[in-house]
Amino acid sequence: MYPPPAGQWNYGQPGQPGYPPGYAPGPPGYPMAPPPQGTNGFAIASFVLGLLGCCLLAVPFGFIALSQIKQRNQGGRGLAIAGLVITAVYAVLAVGLLAIGVATDSHKSASPDNSTRTSDPNGPTSVSISDLKTGDCVQTVKEGDHVKRVTITPCDSAHDAEVITTVQLPGSWPGSEDAAFKKASDTCAVQLDQLMSGSSMYDQLENFILYPANAAQWNLSNGRASCMVHYADGRKLTGKVPR
Structure with a gap:
């Protein structure tokens, strides 16, 4: 049997797969992460309650959603964060209105003199x-x-x-x-x-x-x-x- 000419690959014996010099079958690829398992219900609730101004429920629901989303591989993280942000905005507005009300009441209750x-x-x-x-x-x-x-x-x-x-x-x-x-x-x-x-x-x-x-x-x-x-x-x- 004559050796293969220089510069050519040896494709092995008939019936057997051949591989280029220096290459071998690589290891199996990394497994793909499973897709998110639906949208978290607490995230949806936090967002909706935040829009409605129900701060007492929107805040805890938002934090519960963030915790569950991480553990359960669920969607809805953006909704949960949006619910918390909207609630924070409502809280700031409420504090501002309260401050204005206190200032107005103080002016009204001042001595007439x-x-x-x-x-x-x-x-x-x-x-x-x-x-x-x-x-x-x-x-x-x-x-x-x-x-x-x-x-x-x-x-x-x-x-x-x-x-x-x-x-x-x-x-x-x-x-x-x-x-x-x-x-x-x-x-x-x-x-x-x-x-x-x-x-x-x-x-x-x-x-x-x-x-x-x-x-x-x-x-x-x-x-x-x-x-x-x-x-x-x-x-x-x-x-x-x-x-």
Whole structure:
């Protein structure tokens, strides 16, 4: 038998497979990973509940899904993460809204004497009765009226009454409008006598009181009343009442 010519491969004996020099059958390939076994139910639930804002369930379902997906070779990791992210966004928004609400409530509950008036100080201004301040001059007030807002005006123009002082009424809501009026009248009478007894106009003036007439107004104003004076004969005041 002659040897094969140089540079040619020996393909072995007849009936046997031949292999190129230096090559041999390689080892078997790596096995392919099995495909994911469906989408994890907790991942779907976390995503849907996150969209609906059910944070108390979306968060634990999301973490359960991430754990199960890894162990069970399931799909849905993106859904679980999305559910957690959406829940976090809702939480941030809730904290922001809560902060805004607290700031708003703090502003509303501030003392009326610290309120800011943005209208023209040289012209009439409509204010809530709970925002009246000592020294305000008030237009158009009548006995027996139930009012929520009054108009204040510069005291050198004609007006009906002047706020001499504001008082905090003692105790809690007394249970009726008549009882609230008596409490406000008694409290203001003491204060006005002390503040106005030396006034040159003392004998020409009468008391006028703005007070909370029901429980809701009492709570809104924290039991606060405005003690005012006006001319007894109905004339308009045209300047500050002398003390």
